[in-house]
Amino acid sequence: MARIGVFVCHCGLNIAGVVDVKKVAEELIKEKDVVYATTYTYMCSDPGQNLIREKIKEHKLDGVVIAACSPSMHEETFRNATRDLINPYKVEIANIREQCSWVHESKDATEKAIKITKALVEKVRGNDELEPIKIDVEKKALVIGGGIAGIQASLDIADAGYEVILVEKEPSIGGRMAQLSETFPTLDCSQCILTPKMVLAARHPNIKLLTYSEVTGIDGYVGNFKVTIKKKPRYIDVDKCTACGDCEDACIVVVPNEFDFGRKPRKAIYIPFPQAVPAAYVIDEQSCLGVAPLRCGECAKVCEANAIDYDMQPEYIEEKVGAIVVATGYDLYDKNNLVEYGYGEDPDIITSLEFERMLSAGGPTQGKIIKPSNGKEAKKIVFIQCAGSRDKNHKPYCSSICCMYTAKHALLFKHHVEDGEAYVFYIDIRATGKNYEEFIARVMEEERINYIRGKPAKIYRQGDKIIVEGVDTLLGKSVKIEADLVVLALAVVPSQDAKKLARLLKVATDEHGFFKEAHPKLRPVEAVTRGIFFTGCCQSPKDIPSSVAQASAAASKVIAMFSHDKLEKEPIVAVFGDACTGCRTCFYICPFNAIQLDSKGKAYNIEALCEGCGVCVAACPVGNIRLPNFDDEQIKKMVEVILE
Amino acid sequence: MSFEPKIVAFLCNWCAYAGADLAGVSRLKYPANIIPIKVLCSGRIDPEFILHAFRNGADGVFVGGCHPGDCHYIKGNYYARRRILLTKKLLKEMGINERRLRLEWVSATEGRKFATVVSQFVEEIRQLGPLEARK
Numbered sequence: 005m006a007r008i009g010v011f012v013c014h015c016g017l018n019i020a021g022v023v024d025v026k027k028v029a030e031e032l033i034k035e036k037d038v039v040y041a042t043t044y045t046y047m048c049s050d051p052g053q054n055l056i057r058e059k060i061k062e063h064k065l066d067g068v069v070i071a072a073c074s075p076s077m078h079e080e081t082f083r084n085a086t087r088d089l090i091n092p093y094k095v096e097i098a099n100i101r102e103q104c105s106w107v108h109e110s111k112d113a114t115e116k117a118i119k120i121t122k123a124l125v126e127k128v129r130g131n132d133e134l135e136p137i138k139i140d141v142e143k144k145a146l147v148i149g150g151g152i153a154g155i156q157a158s159l160d161i162a163d164a165g166y167e168v169i170l171v172e173k174e175p176s177i178g179g180r181m182a183q184l185s186e187t188f189p190t191l192d193c194s195q196c197i198l199t200p201k202m203v204l205a206a207r208h209p210n211i212k213l214l215t216y217s218e219v220t221g222i223d224g225y226v227g228n229f230k231v232t233i234k235k236k237p238r239y240i241d242v243d244k245c246t247a248c249g250d251c252e253d254a255c256i257v258v259v260p261n262e263f264d265f266g267r268k269p270r271k272a273i274y275i276p277f278p279q280a281v282p283a284a285y286v287i288d289e290q291s292c293l294g295v296a297p298l299r300c301g302e303c304a305k306v307c308e309a310n311a312i313d314y315d316m317q318p319e320y321i322e323e324k325v326g327a328i329v330v331a332t333g334y335d336l337y338d339k340n341n342l343v344e345y346g347y348g349e350d351p352d353i354i355t356s357l358e359f360e361r362m363l364s365a366g367g368p369t370q371g372k373i374i375k376p377s378n379g380k381e382a383k384k385i386v387f388i389q390c391a392g393s394r395d396k397n398h399k400p401y402c403s404s405i406c407c408m409y410t411a412k413h414a415l416l417f418k419h420h421v422e423d424g425e426a427y428v429f430y431i432d433i434r435a436t437g438k439n440y441e442e443f444i445a446r447v448m449e450e451e452r453i454n455y456i457r458g459k460p461a462k463i464y465r466q467g468d469k470i471i472v473e474g475v476d477t478l479l480g481k482s483v484k485i486e487a488d489l490v491v492l493a494l495a496v497v498p499s500q501d502a503k504k505l506a507r508l509l510k511v512a513t514d515e516h517g518f519f520k521e522a523h524p525k526l527r528p529v530e531a532v533t534r535g536i537f538f539t540g541c542c543q544s545p546k547d548i549p550s551s552v553a554q555a556s557a558a559a560s561k562v563i564a565m566f567s568h569d570k571l572e573k574e575p576i577v578a579v580f581g582d583a584c585t586g587c588r589t590c591f592y593i594c595p596f597n598a599i600q601l602d603s604k605g606k607a608y609n610i611e612a613l614c615e616g617c618g619v620c621v622a623a624c625p626v627g628n629i630r631l632p633n634f635d636d637e638q639i640k641k642m643v644e645v646i647l648e
Numbered sequence: 649m650s651f652e653p654k655i656v657a658f659l660c661n662w663c664a665y666a667g668a669d670l671a672g673v674s675r676l677k678y679p680a681n682i683i684p685i686k687v688l689c690s691g692r693i694d695p696e697f698i699l700h701a702f703r704n705g706a707d708g709v710f711v712g713g714c715h716p717g718d719c720h721y722i723k724g725n726y727y728a729r730r731r732i733l734l735t736k737k738l739l740k741e742m743g744i745n746e747r748r749l750r751l752e753w754v755s756a757t758e759g760r761k762f763a764t765v766v767s768q769f770v771e772e773i774r775q776l777g778p779l780e781a782r783k
Binding site for chain 1: 662673676687691706722723724
């Protein structure tokens with residue numbers, strides 16, 4: 005005989021304003037095994053929790069149903085509050101707020117609340133008392149992406165004393181931040197604040213840096229991920245290379261470089277940028293003649309360090325890690341999609357990142373602002389914000405950083421070209437960060453940048469100029485600007501490899517391809533899948549301070565996880581009986597490869613791998629598998645009371 | 649008095665149940681005929697549960713799962729889809745209109761979709777009237 009107590013919460017008027025809570029309690033006390041039922045204004049408050057505790061003791065309850073808000077709100081609260089008195093799995097929540105009082109009218113809601121609560125009484129009656137499963141945790145983290153977010157997360161985890169494997173697909177870490185000129189609103193030189201961190205990460209005894217590498221396989225579960233990393237052949241021994249540059253001088257192949265978006269040449273053997281970490285050359289196998297069968301070999305001839313190895317092969321590294329931090333960053337929306345702005349056809353319409361490179365002293369023009377079409381100084385620039393953002397034909401979301409960097413662009417342009425004129429087309433100015441609004445004000449007032457509220461309607465070439473036509477919606481006047489250069493603040497989109505990685509990780513992305521966090525407000529750096537964390541622009545467009553903050557947040561989650569020797573895992577896992585006929589149905593359909601066959605061909609599962617989805621339970625033709633607390637009989641009983 | 653159908657809804661914990669919660673948070677009204685039962689995954693739903701519901705007085709059964717590709721358990725919803733299809737055939741053989749069983753993908757962010765599809769389903773069952781076998 006079970007002894008179940010029912011506690012109906014008023015939630016102020018949230019529930020009691022619609023549902024007749026007294027009636028719910030009165031109906032429930034009539035139920036079999038329900039020995040106590042009451043109502044209280046706020047069950048989640050301290051007195052509410054104490055009331056439940058007192059009644060458990062007084063009535064020797066072995067099951068509790070709390071009819072209140074969604075279990076996602078307070079299931080944990082109530083289970084923790086009564087943990088010393090009753091097994092947590094004997095405490096269940098009947099959701100009579102989100103799925104009842106908030107969506108129905110009074111009379112219907114009361115009846116429905118009674119049914120929901122009765123169903124949960126059935127569930128509690130059938131629940132097993134379970135104890136969490138303990139699993140080992142490998143105290144080593146994998147960080148994917150070596151931009152500022154990945155670097156920060158790696159440093160924080162490593163500083164806490166845990167090993168980190170930092171994987172970056174490019175030959176150097178640094179990411180997008182390495183490409184920026186100055187950063188808003190302080191106008192710090194981006195490289196100057198980033199490179200010390202890059203060097204710290206590379207030299208940290210706890211960080212294993214794998215550049216020019218990609219994650220190709222991920223298996224396992226929280227605390228016990230098995231990852232495969234492909235190390236692409238760099239054809240240079242990083243430890244031997246002194247970055248002297250002799251090889252580069254000897255190389256006869258010239259191709260456009262990636263770092264400056266092809267606006268500067270590089271050799272087939274190259275270093276992505278002077279401050280690259282590791283400070284080592286790399287051979288681009290696509291354009292190098294040396295790795296082809298007919299060897300050119302010029303670079304190897306001059307390399308005094310003997311660092312060049314044309315026979316280097318891809319290397320596959322297997323690592324076991326306990327947690328994974330994803331920091332894959334962003335790309336810009338493809339400018340070719342913006343036909344209305346004529347990109348792809350005109351060299352004088354460039355992207356914001358190309359402009360960053362142009363501003364940079366180490367960039368293709370050494371900081372000179374030019375018209376790419378003729379190399380002459382650009383005197384008049386039109387900056388276009390929301391190029392692809394906040395546009396239902398392209399990306400509906402706000403890319404968050406463009407208002408600020410466009411203001412910075414306009415300001416730096418004026419510093420580079422004193423008699424220059426800058427125009428900014430904008431929809432709204434969003435400057436919500438610390439000192440951001442002040443920065444915008446400074447740009448508008450002190451630098452006399454012309455802000456035009458509106459989106460350009462038409463952009464076309466006329467002789468030497470790019471004509472931008474639009475309407476200033478504040479003045480209600482049409483404007484026509486003859487510009488030397490047009491800079492598009494393109495929408496921030498997830499890095500192109502994010503989708504592939506999401507598949508490997510088996511985590512969700514939102515409709516735009518950004519990684520989806522477990523809760524938008526309360527769990528913003530965690531994936532729904534335990535042990536996986538997100539940071540930086542792979543989760544949503546964000547600026548450097550937010551990326552760094554989020555990276556430290558993700559790192560602290562990892563560190564908290566690693567501070568335990570064992571992790572606790574939800575004990576709701578499939579339980580196998582001894583009636584298995586060896587048909588293997590479950591074996592083939594288990595999404596987690598948790599089911600194994602013993603020497604007699606009978607199925608059993610590895611608890612640590614089982615996630616408790618119950619797919620096998622529904623599939624077993626002989627009913628040999630059960631899922632505790634979601635048992636067949638339990639669910640059928642719940643169906644029955646609902647339909648009474 | 650018009651016919652008020654009884655409907656059982658099996659909702660997966662990660663998407664449909666969370667979607668129903670969001671409908672609540674957003675205060676989107678829908679008929680109270682539908683009573684939810686939470687399961688961890690739509691792949692847990694045994695066709696027997698559905699038949700059991702019809703046998704015990706349900707006029708309709710609603711199943712809510714994650715969108716294809718979004719299943720928290722990777723592919724439980726695909727198994728659910730096959731099983732629901734099979735169960736619909738079975739219902740037809742038994743003389744029960746297959747429209748009385750509805751599978752919908754509702755994500756955790758689709759509170760509005762939950763309220764809309766549930767309202768439509770309740771209305772559809774209202775039109776169909778009580779279960780054929782009980783008429």
